[in-house]
Amino acid sequence: MPPRKRSDDVELFNRLALLRAERGMSRQELADSVGVHYQTIGYLERGEYSPSATLALRLAAVFGLPMEAVFSLTPFRALSEQVYGTQEER
């Protein structure tokens, strides 16, 4: 199998920023609870870094959610859409 180029990497979407804001946590607090640098949380939130499975599981555990509720290979629906539905649905 030829080596995979980084440009071929699949984008990983996450809800970290939303969950962190919901729980009123700072980046530093979240970083301390999973043992990474606070900058890494910023890179994760912006989708500029994809975490290892271990880190993803740790982050999900901090929020008490399953990993697929925090990370996804497809974009998450906007919160407003989930609560009120789209115009077509209404």
Next chain:
Amino acid sequence: MNTSTSTRTQRRAARLDDPRFETMRTPAVRRRLVAALIVVLVVEAAVFCLIDRAPVPAVIGLAVVILAFVFCFGALKASTRGVEELPAEALDERQWQLRGEAYARSYRIGFGLLTLELAAVAVWLIRDLPVPGTGVLAAAVLLPFHLGLVLPTMVTASSRTV
């Protein structure tokens, strides 16, 4: 790793991550620091070339170069938070990955520069050019050493995501 080494590592990591150095951590400042360090290395080479002709001014110049080198190198290390030098236990997985990429790039750049230097030596020998002075010989040995010392830091600082 024993406790004292671990404490020293944590202290070093905390010093390099000091928020007082935050102004040095923007890409623009890091680029300027890398450029300044390159200038210092070029001036160092020039001073070594002059050492045979004017030893006293060259020694004074070298002292200034050493001071500038220490300042630029220290500032550059603070700007990268020492990602390239800290042991694995002081880094998280993203920083570890960043360090790996920086060392891989440094290896390629360093290998290219060393090849150029060896090519220059080969041309010098083939053309039977006169033996260079002590200063040039000292520069040929010391500059690759200094470059090897600073290259990982310079490459890390050039990275956008450090």
